Amino acid sequence: MKRWLIWAPFAAFAVILWVVAGQLLKPADRTVKSAMVGKPLPEFALPANQPNKPGLATRDFKGGEPRLLNVFASWCVPCIAEAPQLMALKQAGVRIDAVAVRDTGPNVARFLGRYGDPYERIGDDRASQVQLALGSSGVPETFVIDGNGVIVSQHIGDIRPEEVPAILEAVRKAR
DSSP: OOGGGGGHHHHHHHHHHHHHHHHHHSOOOOOOOOTTTTSBOOOOEEOBSSTTSOOEEGGGGOSSSOEEEEEEOTTOHHHHHHHHHHHHHHHTTOOEEEEEESOOHHHHHHHHHHHOOOEEEEEEETTOHHHHHHTOOSSSEEEEEOTTSBEEEEEESOOOGGGHHHHHHHHHHTO
8 A cells, every 4th residue: 555645645635624614714605685676767656755745766777877876774773873974975966866665664764864864766666576676685785777767786885985995986877
C-alpha cells in the first residue's frame, strides 16, 4: 500500500472544512430581488388609504416624470427608520407615492402624523396583491419608476441616510 493514501481522509476532511468555513464567513445573499426591474409596472388600481389623499394606480406613473413607489406599513419598524430619508427625498423634489400593505387607514394616519408624510398618493393594498405583483417580498421597499411607468431600480429594506444620494441619482437617471 502506498504511504500517501494514509493522508487521503485528512485531505478530504480539510477540503470539506475549507468549503464550510468559506460559506460561514461569507453567507449567501438571501435578498429576493424583483424580476420586475426593467419591466412596466403591473396593472393595478388601489383605493385610497387616507381620506385626504387619492388612491394609486398604474396610470399615475405614466406622466413623463420619474417617481418613487414606496411599499410600507405602519406596523413596520424599519419603515420608521426610513421616514426621515423619505422626507429628505421629498424636500429634494422627488415625488413619492406609496402602497400601504396590510394596514388600516387610522394606523397609517397615526404613522404619518408621527413620522412625517412624504407621499402624494397612498394606495390601500390590504391583501398584498400589488406588493406581490411588484415582486416585493417585504416592507419597506422602494422602486424608482421612470416617466413611462417602467421600474428602473429597486431598493430593498429601509433607506439609510448614506443611500439617499444614490436614490437621487437613480431618479435623475430615470428622467
